[in-house]
Amino acid sequence: MSCRFCGDRGFILKGEGAVSCKCVKEKAMARLIKDSRMPLSFLKCTLDNFNFKYYSKSCVDLETGLSHYDIARLAFQAAGGFTSSFIKDPHTDGLLFTGQVGSGKTYLACCIANELLKKGKGVLFAVVPDLLDEIRSTYDPGRSSGEPTEFDLVDRARQAPLLVLDDLGAHNYTDWTRNKIYSIINYRLNHRLPVIATTNISPENLEGYLGERTTSRLLEMCRPYRLLVDLDIRAVQRKEKDSRMIR
Numbered sequence: 001m002s003c004r005f006c007g008d009r010g011f012i013l014k015g016e017g018a019v020s021c022k023c024v025k026e027k028a029m030a031r032l033i034k035d036s037r038m039p040l041s042f043l044k045c046t047l048d049n050f051n052f053k054y055y056s057k058s059c060v061d062l063e064t065g066l067s068h069y070d071i072a073r074l075a076f077q078a079a080g081g082f083t084s085s086f087i088k089d090p091h092t093d094g095l096l097f098t099g100q101v102g103s104g105k106t107y108l109a110c111c112i113a114n115e116l117l118k119k120g121k122g123v124l125f126a127v128v129p130d131l132l133d134e135i136r137s138t139y140d141p142g143r144s145s146g147e148p149t150e151f152d153l154v155d156r157a158r159q160a161p162l163l164v165l166d167d168l169g170a171h172n173y174t175d176w177t178r179n180k181i182y183s184i185i186n187y188r189l190n191h192r193l194p195v196i197a198t199t200n201i202s203p204e205n206l207e208g209y210l211g212e213r214t215t216s217r218l219l220e221m222c223r224p225y226r227l228l229v230d231l232d233i234r235a236v237q238r239k240e241k242d243s244r245m246i247r
C-alpha cells in the first residue's frame, strides 16, 4: 500500500459518494514519464530554465550573419512554437536540431518533451544507437519470452505521439540500421506523427549517412535548426563547477 489517503483504491469517500484520489493523476503522470524513457539528467530541463549565456552575442555565423545567440533564440522559439502547436494539433511539423558536440541539442529536445509530458502527452525519447542495439538484442536466441520483441520496440517508436530521436547518425551504417530508421520515419510521415531529432550531421550531409529516402522524409517532416557555440557547453559547465569547488 502506498497511498495514505485512499489505501490505493483510487477514490476517497465523500458525503454520499466518492471522489477520485489525487494519487490516480500522480500515478498516471509517473507512468507517462517512465514510459517516455526520458533520461533522468534531462527530466528537469524546461524552456523556462534554458540558459542563453552559452551562446555568444559576438560570435557571428558567416553563413547567415547571425550571432550564436540569435541562432539559439530562433531554435528556442521554434521549440516553444512546436510545443504549443502540438498541444493544439498532434500532427504538427517536427524539428531537427543540428550542431556540434555540446551545443544544447538534446537539452532543447528534452525541454519540448518535458513540457508535453507535463500536459499529459505521450512522448518516447529514443537515443538512436541505443534503440538499434536494443532491437538487435531481440535476435538473441537466449532471450526469455517475456521481453519485448523487435516488433514491440519498432512499433513503440512508430506509434508514440511524439518521438524524440536523439543522436541520429551516431551509429554504424549498414543496410539493416538504415532500414530500421527508414521504417520508423516512413511510418511516422505516413501517419503525420511528429519527430524531434538531434544530430551532429548537417542537413546537407545527412543523405550520405542516412540515405536519400530517409533524409528526404526527415526533411519533409522536420524544420531544421542549427545550434552554434564557440565552446562545448559541457566543458563550460565543468569549469563552472570546478571554480565553485575552489572558492
Ligand SMILES: Nc1ncnc2c1ncn2[C@@H]1O[C@H](COP(=O)(O)OP(=O)(O)OP(=O)(O)O)[C@@H](O)[C@H]1O
Pocket (backbone or CB within 6 Å): 049, 050, 051, 052, 054, 099, 100, 101, 102, 103, 104, 105, 106, 107, 108, 167, 198, 199, 200, 233, 234, 237
Ligand atoms: N541552454 C542550456 N542551458 C543550460 N544547460 C544546458 C543548455 N544547453 C545544454 N546544457 C547542458 O549542457 C550539456 C550538453 O548539452 P546537450 O547534451 O544538449 O548537447 P548536445 O548538443 O546534445 O551534444 P552531443 O552532440 O554531444 O549530443 C548538458 O549537460 C546540458 O544539460
Ligand SMILES: [Mg+2]
Pocket (backbone or CB within 6 Å): 105, 106, 107, 166, 167, 198
Ligand atoms: Mg545530444
Ligand SMILES: [Zn+2]
Pocket (backbone or CB within 6 Å): 003, 004, 005, 006, 007, 008, 009, 010, 011, 021, 022, 023, 024
Ligand atoms: Zn490515493
